[in-house]
Structures are given as structure tokens and as C-alpha cells.
Amino acid sequence: MTVLVTGGAGYIGSHMVYELLDAAEDVVILDNLSTGFRWAIPERVPLYEGDTGDLELARSIIARHEVDAIIHFAASIVVPDSVADPLGYYRNNTANSRTLIEAAVSSGVKHFIFSSTAAVYGNPKSVPVSENATPDPMSPYGSSKLMTEIILRDTAFAHPLKYAVLRYFNVAGADPQMRTGQSTPAATHLIKVAVQTALGMRKKMDVFGTDYPTPDGTCIRDYIHVSDLVRAHSDALRYLRNGGNSATFNCGYGRGFSVLEVIETVKRISGVDFRVEMSARRPGDPAQIVAASDKARDTLHWQPRYDDLDTIVANALEWEQKLRKRNA
Ligand SMILES: NC(=O)c1ccc[n+]([C@@H]2O[C@H](COP(=O)([O-])OP(=O)(O)OC[C@H]3O[C@@H](n4cnc5c(N)ncnc54)[C@H](O)[C@@H]3O)[C@@H](O)[C@H]2O)c1
Numbered sequence: 001m002t003v004l005v006t007g008g009a010g011y012i013g014s015h016m017v018y019e020l021l022d023a024a025e026d027v028v029i030l031d032n033l034s035t036g037f038r039w040a041i042p043e044r045v046p047l048y049e050g051d052t053g054d055l056e057l058a059r060s061i062i063a064r065h066e067v068d069a070i071i072h073f074a075a076s077i078v079v080p081d082s083v084a085d086p087l088g089y090y091r092n093n094t095a096n097s098r099t100l101i102e103a104a105v106s107s108g109v110k111h112f113i114f115s116s117t118a119a120v121y122g123n124p125k126s127v128p129v130s131e132n133a134t135p136d137p138m139s140p141y142g143s144s145k146l147m148t149e150i151i152l153r154d155t156a157f158a159h160p161l162k163y164a165v166l167r168y169f170n171v172a173g174a175d176p177q178m179r180t181g182q183s184t185p186a187a188t189h190l191i192k193v194a195v196q197t198a199l200g201m202r203k204k205m206d207v208f209g210t211d212y213p214t215p216d217g218t219c220i221r222d223y224i225h226v227s228d229l230v231r232a233h234s235d236a237l238r239y240l241r242n243g244g245n246s247a248t249f250n251c252g253y254g255r256g257f258s259v260l261e262v263i264e265t266v267k268r269i270s271g272v273d274f275r276v277e278m279s280a281r282r283p284g285d286p287a288q289i290v291a292a293s294d295k296a297r298d299t300l301h302w303q304p305r306y307d308d309l310d311t312i313v314a315n316a317l318e319w320e321q322k323l324r325k326r327n328a
């Protein structure tokens, strides 16, 4: 039994590869290296440099490695880019996922885990938001992921494929053993940007919007440590292999932090009082989004180990320092 990880050379996918290797699973990776890195994964893991939209390639990997489960991370992930290039996002996130699902079904793969996103909820009417809330994405990125969720649901109804859809909230931090981390140079994520500013890699950073209906006026998000996130995938894999039914799970801790709280934490942990400017709202940002996470805890027996913003920031900071030395 081998697990095929698409997007395994990317930020979250590379953490998944290490998590699977730590559990003595056989792993194979399909990644086109558009945003991922060969060096992010150990050399002993087979990497097929190719596209999830290549049906024959996916089929041949599945056959050659006797793949029983696919964990599908490969995607385009920048929300504003999806607004500028919706067709590109629907191709990569929806059409290519459809092809991969076809490869899975036609090759007899029984288990499929899909990286979805809290962006499918849009601006939720109430928080914490549960999996039963009606999805209402605010961007082509969110819509492209929701469409794949629907393709999976309908396919699993017609074929012997069981899936787990995992809707990630705000993923941050790095492997506590520092084997991998978030390495995309132009990342836009808050914790990465704040850490880079603390390290002097940016002169200053902006707070996008201070007039939201939240206690300090800045947006609230549920930040989940990447190692806890990939552990939820292992739990989902075990659940599916044990005969669990197809289901959708939020992946967040159920606790929100404002942008200002995150920045204060980065300043405290780094010991650097870097420059922060109050700026206009960034289009498309929901004011507040926090996960109801009971379903993953109850059904998958998911037990987070790093539910602590200080730890997330400390790991992100340590990784950024390591990355800077590596790229120097
Ligand atoms: N980072 C977050 O906060 C976050 C939040 C919610 C959901 N997600 C989802 O998690 C998944 C992984 O995100 P990430 O942050 O690791 O991004 P990433 O850009 O670091 O990783 C994506 C990987 O997929 C590869 N890839 C992209 N398109 C491909 C294709 N067509 N064929 C083969 N490989 C392809 C890239 O080269 C890269 O290695 C994505 O599906 C994303 O939508 C991420």
C-alpha cells in the first residue's frame, strides 16, 4: 500500500510526506514544481515531476506503486490571483482535480483525501462555523475548491471511492524538527510576512483594515500549526482505511486571533519591535472566521499537539532563519 501525495514538494505537502515517512508508510509524490521544491523532500521518496491534469501519468504512478490512497494538495492557492485569473484557477484546482479523481476511480483507488479550505464558507453568518454551514465562497479560489468537493461527493456516490474533505483554516508554522517549512519567497500569509519583517527582510508590514466589527477592528482568524494539520490527514487516512464513510471536516483549533494579536506575538517572540502601518482593507477578506472543530476531534480522534500561537510563531521564525541561511 502506497500513498500518492500530490503537491508533496509544497509547504503543506512536504510536511505530509515527513509525517507519512515517520509512520513507516510508502510514499510517492506527483508535483510539477510550479511552487514546490525538490529539496523540500527526502531524496529517497520517488518524485514524479508532472501534472495532476495528466491522466495517463497519474494512472501509471498508481499502477506502478500500488497506490491505495491519494492525498491531493496540488493547487494554486493565492486568493487575489484567482480573482485576476479565474479560468487558470478553475483549470488547476477544479479541472485537474477532476482528472486525478478519474485516474483514481479508473485505477481502483479506494481512498481520497482532499485539501479544501475555509474559503468555501466566505463570510460566515456566525462563528465558529461548522461543516453544516451553507458554503458561499467569495473568490474563484474558494469556488474552485468547492466544485472539487462536489465532484468528489458525486463520484463517491457512483463509484467505490471514499473521501475525506479537509477544510483548512489558516495554516502556519513549520516542522518542529525543522526538516521543512513554508519556503515560497513571495508568500502573502500574515505570520510569514510578520516573521520576515522581524528578520529585516521587509522594511515594514501593513495591517489590512482596522475598521472591522471585531474587538480591535482587525480581522480574526483560526491559525493551525501545519504539523497538527498533517496529523489530521493521517487520522483521516486511518479512518477511511478502517471503513469510515466519506465526510467533510474543518481543520482549525476553534479559537481566533486578530491581526494585531498575531503581530504582537511575533514582536514578543522575536524581540524585534518592527514597523507596522495601518492600511486600507484588502478586498475579499472576511472579518472573522473560526472553525468548529469538534467533528475532526470526535470522528477522526484528532488530537492537536501544537495549539499555541507562541509555538506556531516560534517555529515559523526558526524556519525563516534557516531558510535565509540556506538561500544566502
Ligand atoms: N496554506 C494555507 O494556508 C492553505 C489554507 C487552506 C487550504 N490550503 C490548500 O492546501 C494545499 C497545499 O497548499 P500549500 O500552502 O502547501 O501550497 P504550495 O503552493 O506550497 O503547494 C502546492 C504544491 O502543488 C504543486 N502543484 C500545483 N499545481 C500542480 C499541478 N497541476 N500538478 C502537480 N503539482 C502541482 C506545486 O508545485 C506545490 O508543490 C492547496 O490545495 C491549498 O489550496 C492551503
Ligand SMILES: O=c1ccn([C@@H]2O[C@H](COP(=O)(O)OP(=O)(O)O[C@H]3O[C@H](CO)[C@@H](O)[C@H](O)[C@H]3O)[C@@H](O)[C@H]2O)c(=O)[nH]1
Pocket: 077, 079, 117, 118, 119, 168, 169, 170, 171, 188, 189, 190, 191, 193, 205, 206, 207, 208, 209, 219, 220, 221, 259, 282, 285, 289
Ligand atoms: O501583510 C499582511 C498579510 C495579511 N494580513 C491580514 O491577515 C489576515 C490573514 O491573512 P492571510 O494570512 O493572507 O490568510 P487568509 O487571507 O485568511 O487566507 C488563508 O486562509 C484561508 C483559509 O481561512 C485559505 O483558504 C487561504 O488559502 C489562506 O491564504 C487577513 O485579515 C489579512 O488581511 C495583514 O493585515 N497584513
